[in-house]
Amino acid sequence: MLNEELKKLEKEVHSCKACPLFESRINTVFSDGSSSAKIVLIGEAPGADEDKLGKPFVGRAGKLLDELLKLAEINRQEDLYIINTLKCRPPQNRKPKKEEKLACEKFLKKQIELVNPKVIVLCGATAMESFLDKSLKISKVRGSVFEIENRKFVPIFHPSYLLRQHSKEENAPRSLTVKDLKMIKKMTLF
Ligand code: SF4
Numbered sequence: 001m002l003n004e005e006l007k008k009l010e011k012e013v014h015s016c017k018a019c020p021l022f023e024s025r026i027n028t029v030f031s032d033g034s035s036s037a038k039i040v041l042i043g044e045a046p047g048a049d050e051d052k053l054g055k056p057f058v059g060r061a062g063k064l065l066d067e068l069l070k071l072a073e074i075n076r077q078e079d080l081y082i083i084n085t086l087k088c089r090p091p092q093n094r095k096p097k098k099e100e101k102l103a104c105e106k107f108l109k110k111q112i113e114l115v116n117p118k119v120i121v122l123c124g125a126t127a128m129e130s131f132l133d134k135s136l137k138i139s140k141v142r143g144s145v146f147e148i149e150n151r152k153f154v155p156i157f158h159p160s161y162l163l164r165q166h167s168k169e170e171n172a173p174r175s176l177t178v179k180d181l182k183m184i185k186k187m188t189l190f
Helices: 002-014 048-053 060-071 098-115 125-131 173-187
Strands: 039-043 080-084 119-123 146-148 151-156
Touching: 002 098, 039 098, 039 125, 048 060, 060 173, 080 098, 098 125, 119 125, 119 173, 125 151, 151 173
Parallel strands: 039 080, 039 119, 119 151
Antiparallel strands: 146 151
């Protein structure tokens, strides 16, 4: 039933023309992972590789995400349902516009409602701004748990940002992200 509803929604996304991004997309990017996962991870929008393959987080940033998930012992295909705030690629990977996010929001909300996860991971500032106070800085609040309308949200750094952060120090962004992911995994165990 759940998968049927998601398939129906995916079809809707596939033919969506609610914002101008439909004109330049190769593919819509709906989701990856498991619809029965306890964690929904939300990124920003598809990039070039995602647009080509129709899946989220499959480019360089996605590969880094895979490495970090492995270190946190999170199985990408079983423990996560991965989505983006936008389902179509913004040209030149620019940031999503407010009106594009508004047009696409209904799909994002419906995916969350259907999967009904224990924790929602907000990957990067764009995903964070869709749910939390826009004045918050990800560098200050990453790893914090926000509870809104009975849902738990945890912001983490976006892997595109982490691609430029190479330090392996304990308090460096990559190590902090692994720490955040381990905590998120723990939150799903109880
Ligand atoms: S980004 Fe979202 S709202 Fe815009 S065309 Fe694609 S699916 Fe529709």
